[in-house]
Amino acid sequence: MPARPPLYPDDDASARDFPELGPLPATDRPAPQLHVRLLWLPHAMPGPLFAALDVLRTASGIAQLQRPGRDCGLSWQVIGETGRALPMPVPGLARRRGRSRAPGRHRAPGDAHSLLVIPGVMARNAPHLGELFEQQRGVLRLVERHAQAGGWIAASFNGIAYAAELGLLDGAKVSAPWLYQSWMARRYPLCDFSHDEPMGVHGRVFHSVAPALQSEFMLRVLGHLHDPDLAQASGRVLLLQPERQQLTPALTAQRWLTPTADSPVFRAKRWLQDHIGAPYRLADVAHVAAVSERTLLRHFRQVTGMTPLAYLHALRIERAKTLLEVSLHGTQAIAEACGYSDAATFRRLFQRATGMSMSHYRARYALRARRRYWRVEDALRAGTGT
Numbered sequence: 001m002p003a004r005p006p007l008y009p010d011d012d013a014s015a016r017d018f019p020e021l022g023p024l025p026a027t028d029r030p031a032p033q034l035h036v037r038l039l040w041l042p043h044a045m046p047g048p049l050f051a052a053l054d055v056l057r058t059a060s061g062i063a064q065l066q067r068p069g070r071d072c073g074l075s076w077q078v079i080g081e082t083g084r085a086l087p088m089p090v091p092g093l094a095r096r097r098g099r100s101r102a103p104g105r106h107r108a109p110g111d112a113h114s115l116l117v118i119p120g121v122m123a124r125n126a127p128h129l130g131e132l133f134e135q136q137r138g139v140l141r142l143v144e145r146h147a148q149a150g151g152w153i154a155a156s157f158n159g160i161a162y163a164a165e166l167g168l169l170d171g172a173k174v175s176a177p178w179l180y181q182s183w184m185a186r187r188y189p190l191c192d193f194s195h196d197e198p199m200g201v202h203g204r205v206f207h208s209v210a211p212a213l214q215s216e217f218m219l220r221v222l223g224h225l226h227d228p229d230l231a232q233a234s235g236r237v238l239l240l241q242p243e244r245q246q247l248t249p250a251l252t253a254q255r256w257l258t259p260t261a262d263s264p265v266f267r268a269k270r271w272l273q274d275h276i277g278a279p280y281r282l283a284d285v286a287h288v289a290a291v292s293e294r295t296l297l298r299h300f301r302q303v304t305g306m307t308p309l310a311y312l313h314a315l316r317i318e319r320a321k322t323l324l325e326v327s328l329h330g331t332q333a334i335a336e337a338c339g340y341s342d343a344a345t346f347r348r349l350f351q352r353a354t355g356m357s358m359s360h361y362r363a364r365y366a367l368r369a370r371r372r373y374w375r376v377e378d379a380l381r382a383g384t385g386t
Contacts, residue, residue: 018199018200018201018220018224031226031227033073033112034075034222034225035076035077035114036052036075036077036115037078037115037117038077038078039079039116039119039139040078040080040086041080041119041121041136041139042081043123045121045157047214048120048157048159048211048214049078049117049119051214051215052117052119052154053076054215054238055215055222055238056074056218056222058237059222059230059231059233060072060074062230062234068303069302069305072230073226081139083145113151114146114152115152115153115225116143116151116152116153117218118153118156118160118163119156119214120156120157120158120159120177123158126180127183129158129180129183140166144166147163147166147168147204152204152221153168153205154208155205155206155207155208156208156209156213156214157177158179158180161180161184161188164184164187167190168203169202169205169207170188171190171191172191172203173192173195174193174207175195175197175198175200175207175209177210181193198213199213199216206220206221215238216235219231222234264291264296264299265296265299265300265304267288268289268296268300268308269304271288271289272308273315276312276319276338276339277336277338277339279339280309280312296308314353316338316346316349317353320334320346320350321354321365323337324361324362324365331346331347331359335347
C-alpha cells in the first residue's frame with residue numbers, strides 16, 4: 001500500500017487530506033473558534049478519545065508557546081449520553097478552561113465551529129453493534145441535534161455507524177472497518193462502503209476507518225476546521241518524523257542544538273528571588289537581565305502579567321506568610337526581613353495583598369504552638385537521655 005502524503009505538505013496539494021473540502025483555509029487571518037465535544041459512551045473505546053485529547057492539548061500548548069497570553073480559540077469537553085459535561089477524574093479529560101459553546105448557540109457563521117468526536121465502540125460483533133443502537137436511542141438523538149444545529153462530526157472505526165444510522169452518510173462512498181463492512185452495507189443500502197481511502201468526509205461528517213489512525217485523523221480535522229499551521233506543528237510533535245529522527249543526532253553532536261540561554265525575564269526573576277530583602281531599583285534588575293529598563297518592563301509584563309516590582313511584592317508577601325506561620329518574630333522584624341524598614345508600610349501592603357492583618361494571618365494559619373505551651377526542657381532531656 002503506497003504511503004499517504006505527509007500531513008499538510010508545503011505545496012498546494014494539501015487538499016488531498018480531504019479533497020471533498022477543497023484547499024485548506026488561508027492562514028493570514030485569525031483561525032475560527034473550535035469547540036470540541038468528546039462523546040464518552042458506556043462501550044466506547046477510550047483510546048481514540050485519549051488520542052483526540054492528546055491532539056487538542058498539544059495544539060493548545062503549542063499555540064501558547066507561539067502566542068503567549070492569547071486565546072487560541074480551541075476548547076473542549078467530555079460529554080456523556082445526555083450531552084452534559086462529565087466530571088472526569090482522569091487528568092486532562094475535564095473541560096479546558098476558557099471559552100466554550102453549545103452547538104448551534106451564539107455562533108456566528110464562518111467564525112466558529114462545533115465538533116462532536118464519536119469513537120468506536122467495543123462491540124463483540126456486528127449484530128451486537130445493532131443492539132447497542134437500540135439501547136442508545138438517546139445518543140442518536142444527541143448526534144442528530146448536533147447535526148441539525150450545523151455542527152461537524154468526526155467519527156472513527158465502527159463509530160461511523162452512528163452517522164449512517166441517521167442518514168448523514170446517504171450517498172457517500174465511505175471506508176468501513178472490514179469486520180463490519182458487510183453488515184453496514186446491508187443495514188445502510190444508500191451508502192457505498194467500498195471506498196479504499198482510510199479517511200474522508202461527506203457533508204459535515206469526517207470519517208476514519210481505524211482507531212490507530214485517530215491522532216492523524218484529528219490533526220487533519222483540526223487543520224480544516226481551525227488552523228492548518230497549528231495542526232502541522234502539532235503533527236511534527238505527535239507523528240513519526242523519520243527525516244528529523246535521522247538528522248537530529250548529527251545536529252546535537254555538532255552542537256547546533258544546545259540548551260537555550262536564560263531569558264531576560266528568567267534572569268530578572270531569579271535575581272529578585274535572591275534579593276527579596278534588598279532595596280528595589282529597576283536599573284539594577286535590568287542590568288542583571290542584560291536589557292534596557294523599558295525592554296525588561298515590556299517583556300516582564302508579557303510573561304508574568306505584572307511588573308518586576310509587583311512580582312517582588314508578591315515574593316515579599318510569601319516570605320512574610322512563611323515567617324508568620326513558623327516563627328515568633330514580631331512584625332517589625334518580619335518587615336525588615338522582607339526589605340522594609342517601616343513596618344507600618346509593610347503592614348498596609350500585606351493587608352492589601354491578603355485581605356487580613358499580619359496578626360490575624362498568624363492567628364489563623366500558625367503552624368507552631370504558642371510560647372506558653374512549649375516544654376523545651378522535656379524535649380532536650382528526651383534527646384540527651386538525661
